[in-house]
Amino acid sequence: MEILDFKHPSLRTKANLVINFDDNLKKEIFELEKFLRRRKDLKSVSAPVVGISKKIIIISKRMLKKKTKDLHILINPKITSTTFEIEAVEDTCELFPFIKEHIVRHKGIHLWYQDLNGEKHTIELKGVISRIVQHETDHLEGILLIDRIPENIRKKYTDQIRLYPEEVIRR
């Protein structure tokens, strides 16, 4: 399991909903967990960034507390509402190791998701977990960190993203 090159077109597609909660899914999740444990620099990973087009997010257990411990595996996660309040916090992405910028995100979110058995849950999140989920659900929709950077700041990175195919940049 490896992180795709940031120019890979599949990173720009919407990931598929998980429909079968079967052994194959458990195997993929096991591999994603193994990958995340190995990459200690990452707080979380979404399946599309390693080339699996499915709505799956794994959040590192070290980022989770008692209240949020069930958020280790998120299947078909959907942000159902957000706070009006926003905040700009530094964010990074495994696809763009050369980018470190403040990204504007909602302070709080309501999240709907399924667990490994297909059971449905909702939870209200704020703080770092809320930001992680907003980053990773972007990946499930084909939205990348560079899309969230204001254009005047994105210019700083022109050299590094020069080879990025035009048609792949959305905004």
Ligand SMILES: [Zn+2]
């Ligand atoms: Zn990312």
